[in-house]
Amino acid sequence: MSRSNRTSGHPSSPLSRRRFARLAGAAAAVSFVAAPFVARGQAAGRVVVVGGGFGGATAARYLKKAAPELTVRLVEPAARFVTCPYSNLVLGGWRELESISHGYEALRDRWGVELVRDEATAIDTAARRVRLGGGDSLIYDRLVIAPGIALRAPEEGGIEGYDAAAHARMPHAWKAGEQTLLLRRQLEAMPDGGLFVLAAPPNPFRCPPGPYERASLIADYFKREKPRAKILILDSKETFSKQPLFQQAWARFYGDMIEWVSLAADGKVVRVDAASGELETEFGTLHRADVANVVPPQQAAAIARSAGLADASGWCPVDARTFESRLAEGVHVIGDSAIASPMPKSGFAANSQGKTAAAAVIAALSGQGQPQPAWVNTCYSHVAPGYAISVAAVYRAGASGIEAVEGAGGTSPLDWDDANRKLESAYADGWYDSITADMFS
Ligand SMILES: Cc1cc2nc3c(=O)[nH]c(=O)nc-3n(C[C@H](O)[C@H](O)[C@H](O)COP(=O)(O)OP(=O)(O)OC[C@H]3O[C@@H](n4cnc5c(N)ncnc54)[C@H](O)[C@@H]3O)c2cc1C
Structure with a gap:
């Protein structure tokens, strides 16, 4: 990408409501796990995604999947993403690190996401500009930020x-x-x-x-x-x-x-x-x-805090329906950095929120009403070979924020037999394969 392409221009005008409505009407709405999505359309606008992990890679992929004509730039310094999920299996000697490392090639080659191999060093939310470590800047109409966590230093x-x-x-x-x-x-x-x-x-x-x-x-x-x-x-x-x-x-x-x-x-x-x-x-x-x-x-990652997206808790308050920041317009904070309680800070949650943010961004750029999302989370844990346990929950955006749906989910029963624990360990492997495919294929 040329420097001028990155820095020139102003935030473009939103996709015309009439044009979007025509396109949206031409195809049935596509439904994903997290939220109903708008149909494929000739979306105009520049979206920058900061962080290519569970939240960011998902958001970038689903933005292009639903609105291929959006310009989506994914800012991530690493060439390959190593997942925290299944890293405990590496510690236990069950897996090699390579098997939990994933490249971004499919996001670029299959979906048309522009990969910006750099670090976001500053974000000017008033000017809608992301400064990069290499010196360039990216202008955005909408920003999705999913930089994960920071470990608190002694003085923090x-x-x-x-x-x-x-x-x-x-x-x-x-x-x-x-x-x-x-x-x-x-x-x-x-x-x-x-x-x-x-x-x-x-x-x-x-x-x-x-x-x-x-x-x-x-x-x-x-x-x-x-x-x-x-x-x-x-x-x-x-x-x-x-x-x-x-x-x-x-x-x-x-x-x-x-x-x-x-x-x-x-x-x-x-x-x-x-x-x-x-x-x-x-x-x-x-x-x-x-x-x-x-x-x-822990606390939200440094770039989220320096951009003024975090409150005194060190985490980023967001609107429950859109994950748009409560502190900066046009910025969606997803994944571990966001305050999404009672949703846990998990890869599954970040992946769901990535889809929510993608839908919200497209709705905002097209002038459409925001979708009404619901989310699922399941966290599997391996405990011994062929023996795993899980906790699951369903969430929705309610009047007071994100709410757990009563009676949905729970943990695997204490009195389950070994056959069920073994099934859960197979489900865990299936979950890992499918969520990483949902991000990187
Ligand atoms: C040991 C362990 C096991 C886990 N197991 C599970 C599990 O089984 N299931 C589950 O659902 N979750 C699990 N998790 C949680 C999961 O890893 C996180 O919740 C998830 O990664 C959060 O996604 P995210 O997008 O917020 O952050 P991440 O996935 O960490 O992605 C953040 C990305 O942002 C990039 N970044 C940071 N700063 C910048 C910057 N300034 N500019 C550009 N890029 C930047 C980073 O390089 C990184 O690639 C586990 C976590 C741990 C530690």
């Missing part, structure tokens, strides 16, 4: 001592890729009989069941390779997602290998010393880990 309400340098000694592995491999290497190097400590974060955070699936799969690895090893989960919460199901399975498969310490029982880690491997809790207890996995408190 994070853990004392857990600064960027400490990430190399005590990996968080809460963004998949190098950090995942680093933690895996540390686990491999840990002696049998060693102590692995996982510091789990307070709410809200990316992937509520993630720390506990991680402990399970690392326990499976230890059971095979280092049966005298111990896992200590120091938690900043009183309870956690799918807790009875996890604890039931831990007792059955791993005996007393995994110990979980709640907030009230002194689980909150307040300080770490990366050099010595020490973690200190709120009440002053010192734990010396052979391998420490520190998952600190």
Whole structure:
């Protein structure tokens, strides 16, 4: 893409209502999981999508799928996206990192998304301009931003001592890729009989069941390779997602290998010393880990905060129907950065929100009324080979924001037999294959 193409022009006029109505009337509306979509049309307008993960890749793909004539530019610095979902399987030695890495070629070649391999360094929401690390700027009519999370630094309400340098000694592995491999290497190097400590974060955070699936799969690895090893989960919460199901399975498969310490029982880690491997809790207890996995408190990614899209909580308030920012017009914030509670910060949720944002952007550019979305979320967790559990829920946009639909969803039953747990593990694999195909094929 030429520099002039990126920087020239002004926000173009919205797609004419008459023309859109004619086109929309010519074909039946296409329905996706998340929201009814407008029909294919000769959409005009420039949409910039920042972040090519679960939210952003989905939004870019569905924007072009529904309105091929939109100019959609996806700003993402990485050549390949490594999914956090299934990264715990890499830690457990069940998968290689390559199998959870995905390229953007189909978005470009099949759907016509313009890939901008760069980082967004500043967003001027008044001028509708995104500045890139390489020096160029992109003008947009509508912006979709899905940059994920940032880990809170010590001075931002994070853990004392857990600064960027400490990430190399005590990996968080809460963004998949190098950090995942680093933690895996540390686990491999840990002696049998060693102590692995996982510091789990307070709410809200990316992937509520993630720390506990991680402990399970690392326990499976230890059971095979280092049966005298111990896992200590120091938690900043009183309870956690799918807790009875996890604890039931831990007792059955791993005996007393995994110990979980709640907030009230002194689980909150307040300080770490990366050099010595020490973690200190709120009440002053010192734990010396052979391998420490520190998952600190979180907030919206830096670019969302610097663009003025976050409130005092560090997360981005949005309109429940459109995911348009409550703080900047023409900007849709989706995925983990957004405040979408009670939806969890999950890849499944971000993917659904990507479709919602795509529909909302097209409706806004065409002057049509906004669709009425509903969403589904299922989070599967592997706990042992051929044994998985899940939690599911259905949501809709209500008068007071996003609401969980009462009576829909729930967790897999505690008394299910092994055949059902095995089915859930197959469903989990199916979910992974289908959602990544929905983003990258
Ligand atoms: C261990 C673990 C396991 C998980 N398992 C599951 C699971 O089984 N199921 C599930 O549904 N969810 C799971 N999740 C949660 C899921 O990974 C996140 O909820 C999801 O990735 C959020 O999508 P997102 O689009 O908000 O952010 P991401 O998917 O993280 O994408 C953000 C993208 O934005 C890019 N970016 C950031 N800043 C900029 C910038 N300035 N300019 C340009 N690009 C930028 C990043 O490079 C990244 O590619 C798991 C998470 C973890 C940590």
